[in-house]
Every structure is written in structure tokens, then in C-alpha cells.
Amino acid sequence: MASSAEFFHRHPVFTHEEYAQSRDGGSRRTVDSLLRAHVQSGRIARVRRGLYVSVPPGGIAETADPYLVATKAAEDAAISHHAALQFHGRTYSMWSHVTFLTRGHARRFHFGPIEYVPVRPAAVVADLPDMGGGIETVLGAGGRVRVCTCERAMVDVLHTPALGGGWEEIWRSLEMIEFLDLNAVISYALRLDSGTTAARVGLFLEQHRERLFVEEADLERLASHAPKDARYLDTSRAPGRLVHPWNLIVPEQVLNQSWGEVA
Numbered sequence: 545m546a547s548s549a550e551f552f553h554r555h556p557v558f559t560h561e562e563y564a565q566s567r568d569g570g571s572r573r574t575v576d577s578l579l580r581a582h583v584q585s586g587r588i589a590r591v592r593r594g595l596y597v598s599v600p601p602g603g604i605a606e607t608a609d610p611y612l613v614a615t616k617a618a619e620d621a622a623i624s625h626h627a628a629l630q631f632h633g634r635t636y637s638m639w640s641h642v643t644f645l646t647r648g649h650a651r652r653f654h655f656g657p658i659e660y661v662p663v664r665p666a667a668v669v670a671d672l673p674d675m676g677g678g679i680e681t682v683l684g685a686g687g688r689v690r691v692c693t694c695e696r697a698m699v700d701v702l703h704t705p706a707l708g709g710g711w712e713e714i715w716r717s718l719e720m721i722e723f724l725d726l727n728a729v730i731s732y733a734l735r736l737d738s739g740t741t742a743a744r745v746g747l748f749l750e751q752h753r754e755r756l757f758v759e760e761a762d763l764e765r766l767a768s769h770a771p772k773d774a775r776y777l778d779t780s781r782a783p784g785r786l787v788h789p790w791n792l793i794v795p796e797q798v799l800n801q802s803w804g805e806v807a
């Protein structure tokens with residue numbers, strides 16, 4: 545059995561259960577007592593109930609990798625939306641909060657400068673493997689991070705633009721993606737069973753068809769699921785121009801990508 549010091553060295557972020565398993569199934573009272581002692585010594589810090597970070601000598605607990613913290617925040621957690629794009633280095637702005645998908649009823653919490661925000665996956669995909677797919681496990685800063693791919697994150701921010709920071713942030717961020725698996729993008733977009741989402745994805749891909757090597761057949765797959773009647777781009781119902789074949793009323797700012805320009 546490895547010592548606690550060895551465990552902390554190998555696990556910069558860990559759960560109560562993981563530490564208990566490293567103690568060869570010691571009683572909960574014993575495990576709780578050990579964790580309290582290590583917190584008091586400053587060797588580890590409690591993030592919230594059942595979740596801890598290791599503190600290296602001379603280090604600061606609050607500098608723990610936020611993506612590792614979010615991955616451990618729920619058993620099925622996966623970094624999502626804008627935070628996933630930020631993990632992949634594909635955001636226009638850097639945010640101090642991290643969203644993560646989970647089927648559970650987790651609560652948002654703060655640790656250091658970061659706010660951690662749980663997000664329920666869309667009901668239509670919630671019970672599917674990996675909550676609809678497009679989730680990968682990659683090496684982070686000292687551990688494994690579960691994170692949505694750029695393809696899923698792209699669709700998710702277009703499906704729920706409030707979690708992407710609004711249209712300017714979304715468009716500018718997605719434009720930083722050099723390559724997309726278009727079949728993965730389109731398949732997941734259609735899996736969400738939302739005509740508006742299919743149209744938003746189609747609109748973005750059409751605007752960037754040359755750069756992303758989008759073919760007419762790709763756009764046709766999405767256009768066949770676009771709304772039959774005209775829809776506003778989002779619930780703000782901002783005025784704009786009706787764009788076919790997507791049947792979306794799109795603000796000129798989005799159509800022309802004229803961010804921040806004064807009329």
C-alpha cells in the first residue's frame with residue numbers, strides 16, 4: 545500500500561472514494577480522520593464535500609488545474625461548451641468559470657478564482673452512452689481530463705448559446721478551429737433533434753465552407769432538418785434577415801460578422 549504522500553503526489557485532484565481505496569478499504573471513520581489531519585497540515589485542501597486537491601510544498605491549493613477539478617466533480621463529469629473549447633485552446637476570450645456535463649444533480653461551486661457550473665445534457669441524449677458521444681479522455685496537468693471534443697462543443701454552444709457567451713464569442717471562438725470532423729458535427733447536431741440547432745450549425749458551416757472543406761451534401765443533411773417556418777436565431781428575437789435554406793432570421797451583425805462596429 546502506497547503512503548499518503550505518494551498518493552497525493554500521484555493524484556493532484558482526488559475524491560474521498562479514491563483515497564479510501566488507496567487505504568485498502570479502511571473504515572470511513574479512519575479515512576475521514578486521515579483526510580482531516582492532512583487538510584490541517586496543509587498537505588491537501590478540501591474543494592467541497594468529497595473532493596480534494598493536493599498541495600505541493602510551497603504551492604497554493606487554488607492553483608489546481610480547473611479541468612482536473614471539474615472532471616472529478618461528478619462521476620460522469622465532462623468539460624463542456626465554452627470551457628471545452630477553452631481547454632482545446634479555441635476561445636476568443638478566457639473565462640473564469642468551467643462548465644461540465646453531468647446527469648446528476650450537482651450544484652455549482654467556487655474554488656479559488658474559478659466557478660464550476662454543472663450542466664445537464666439535453667434530454668434527448670442524456671441516457672445515451674457518453675451523453676450522446678463526442679467525449680474523450682486526454683492527459684491534462686497531472687491527470688486525465690474528460691472533455692468534449694471540439695465537434696461536440698461547437699454544436700453544444702450553438703444549441704445553448706448562453707453557455708457559449710453570445711454570438712460574437714461563439715463565432716470568433718469557432719473560427720479558431722482549423723479542422724472539424726464534419727460527420728461527427730452533423731451526426732451529433734441531428735441527434736439533438738432540434739431544427740433550430742441544425743440550422744444554426746448549417747449557417748456557420750455555410751459561412752465557413754471553404755476553410756472547413758464543407759461540401760454541398762453536408763449542408764443538405766442539415767438543411768433537410770431545418771425549421772419549416774421562420775425562426776429567430778435566438779430567443780432575443782433580434783431583427784435581421786431571413787436566410788434560406790435555414791429559415792433563420794439572422795441579425796446583420798452575425799451575417800456580416802461586424803462585431804463591435806458602430807452603425
